[in-house]
Amino acid sequence: MKRPEGYDRPPAGAERAAGPKTTAAKSAGAKPAAAKTARPKPGGRQSSGRSDHTNTEPITLPAADTIAPVSRLRAPDSSLSSAPASTEPRDSALTPAGARRKLRAARRARKLYEREEVRRFTWRSRRRRNVWLAALGTLAALVTFVLVGTFSPLMALRTIEVVGANRVPSEKIRSALDDQLGTPLPLVDFDAVQKELSAFTLIQSYVTESRPPNTLVVRVVEREPVGALVTESGFDLVDAAGVVIQSSAERPAGYATIDARAGVGSAGFRAAAAVIAALPADIRSTLDTVTAATTDDVTLTFVGGARVVWGSAEKSDFKAVVLAALIVSHPVGSVGEYDVSSPDSAVLR
Structure with missing residues (x-):
């Protein structure tokens, strides 16, 4: 590959002429720039004594310790400068009592965290359990109410009320049903009631009605x-x-x-x-x-x-x-x- 014209090696006299300048550059602590000389073309004509090259001055950098850090060059923050500086020492010694307090606080925080995690992952099961408990409680209350209403002496039959009897005396109907007195209302034998009332030919139909706590109403429809x-x-x-x-x-x-x-x-x-x-x-x-x-x-x-x-x-x-x-x-x-x-x-x- 041929060098461009004008960059041939300079003659020997030119190097000697440039010698003192290069020495001065070395004394300043910078590396001298290498001068490019044009080489003579083979078979060509020698160039004149003038050389076409560029001299560069060395750039001297300041020392590293003289450069200010970037953090020192930043403008101070007004919000930080207004806050009072902490008076506690950063590297204060940790006493055994303080260590125990921190350990207890860490344990409490850990327990609270674990409890919250357990609640978060078990809310569905807890909700299902609450629903079952409510249903079982309602069922138990209903069974208790039925048992109390069935076998409690407070629900025992004490009064028989007859409605709609004109031709048939009401006293006869009540006396026919005296065997049911003292029986809890849910346990009244209605088959026996029907058998007793069917003996009255004037009664076409009847309806019984229980009135808690201790009254039985007999509504009679007489024959017309x-x-x-x-x-x-x-x-x-x-x-x-x-x-x-x-x-x-x-x-x-x-x-x-x-x-x-x-x-x-x-x-x-x-x-x-x-x-x-x-x-x-x-x-x-x-x-x-x-x-x-x-x-x-x-x-x-x-x-x-x-x-x-x-x-x-x-x-x-x-x-x-x-x-x-x-x-x-x-x-x-x-x-x-x-x-x-x-x-x-x-x-x-």
């Missing part, structure tokens, strides 16, 4: 009489099911006689009883006889002799409304017969 049946000994007052409510030698006042040729259990009797039950109370009290040979030929007779052709027991409620309207417009005695077998087209005769 619908008419009287003619018998050899007199008259039997019966309800819609044919159950005899009362027997007497004379006809009961306010009740019509039922003429059912096939007997109490026949379809004619059931149809006649259904018709009487559908009539209003003011019309029922003026009836004299109800005749029903079959379910489709029910006939009513008033005390004055007027007749009502009723027909079957179907639509009895509607027929009762139509008959009441006809009696208002045509009172009993002014008409011989009311025909409501077809209630949409009633006929007066």
